Amino acid sequence: MSAPVKLAVLGDPLAFTLSPVLHRAGLEALGLPGGSEALRVPQSRLGVTLARLAADGYRGVNLTHPLKRAVLEHLTETSDGARRAGSVNTVSFGPGLTRGDTTDGAGFLALLEHLGVGAAGASVVLLGAGGAARSLGLALIEAGAARVTAWARRPGEASAAWVEIAGAQVVGWDSEAGRAALAGAELVVNATPQTGPEEPCAIGSIPRGAQVVDLVYGPELTPWVRAARAAGLEAVDGLGLLVFQAQRSLALWTGRRVQLAPLAAAVGWPR
Numbered sequence: 001m002s003a004p005v006k007l008a009v010l011g012d013p014l015a016f017t018l019s020p021v022l023h024r025a026g027l028e029a030l031g032l033p034g035g036s037e038a039l040r041v042p043q044s045r046l047g048v049t050l051a052r053l054a055a056d057g058y059r060g061v062n063l064t065h066p067l068k069r070a071v072l073e074h075l076t077e078t079s080d081g082a083r084r085a086g087s088v089n090t091v092s093f094g095p096g097l098t099r100g101d102t103t104d105g106a107g108f109l110a111l112l113e114h115l116g117v118g119a120a121g122a123s124v125v126l127l128g129a130g131g132a133a134r135s136l137g138l139a140l141i142e143a144g145a146a147r148v149t150a151w152a153r154r155p156g157e158a159s160a161a162w163v164e165i166a167g168a169q170v171v172g173w174d175s176e177a178g179r180a181a182l183a184g185a186e187l188v189v190n191a192t193p194q195t196g197p198e199e200p201c202a203i204g205s206i207p208r209g210a211q212v213v214d215l216v217y218g219p220e221l222t223p224w225v226r227a228a229r230a231a232g233l234e235a236v237d238g239l240g241l242l243v244f245q246a247q248r249s250l251a252l253w254t255g256r257r258v259q260l261a262p263l264a265a266a267v268g269w270p271r
Helices: 020-029 043-053 067-074 081-085 102-113 129-141 157-161 176-183 223-230 239-254 260-267
Strands: 005-011 032-039 060-063 088-094 097-101 123-127 147-152 168-172 187-190 210-216 235-236
Touching: 005 043, 005 239, 020 032, 020 239, 020 260, 032 187, 043 067, 043 088, 060 067, 060 239, 067 097, 067 129, 081 097, 081 129, 081 157, 088 239, 102 129, 102 210, 102 239, 123 129, 123 176, 129 147, 129 168, 147 157, 147 176, 157 168, 168 176, 210 223, 223 235, 239 260
Parallel strands: 005 032, 005 060, 123 147, 123 187, 147 168, 187 210, 210 235
Antiparallel strands: 060 088, 088 097
8 A cells, every 4th residue: 555645724813714624535545555734933033834744754745825926945946937926825845856946827717717707807806815826826827817916015125025926016905006007907816815895996996897806715705705796706715726636636646646536525626
């Protein structure tokens, strides 16, 4: 019998995460022994923790906020997409190797396809400019999006991290340029931790017909998604992205593709 596949998700905090559930469901679907756990890891302990997990025979880990950029200095190899986005959500361990990838962008495009939303030619507003937003922005640009605008609290500082994502625009939060982009948006994505019904932007400011995606997920739909649906908008939370992202992370770790159905069933998606 093959050795158990040991996986984990790291973040700080980790108040609620379904990544271990998806990991275990994926391994079971592939007929592989193993398990997964959630580990709260502050940035200051990330390097030490990764070294310990590699020494303990872990196959890989997913990363959440705020570790996606901080991990770059602890890797021996980084995929081109992760390097350009400055964001890693999937780490794979091997002999003398700690490799970083991002499955956020590809997972997001798969989610859009599932929703029947085309990325090519779309006008997109990303509410937030951190690691997840950069991964999505890069994927959207490469998929042919007509315009990608990221709202940032500190646009000058954020712009430096977006330098390799040609074609994307970083603007000040709720600035005139930001509101103009939002007025013409066909896809609006909350890439911040904010979950209030009128945050991170007022539902009334989103054009009718736009697809709304909140990358935040929890035991229930976020207030922002519920408010968007109540206003007649098509809106989903981040659980779908988590499913598609996990599908791709599992493929990197096992070399085998997991079918979507057992992953979706494990976490009750769609909802």
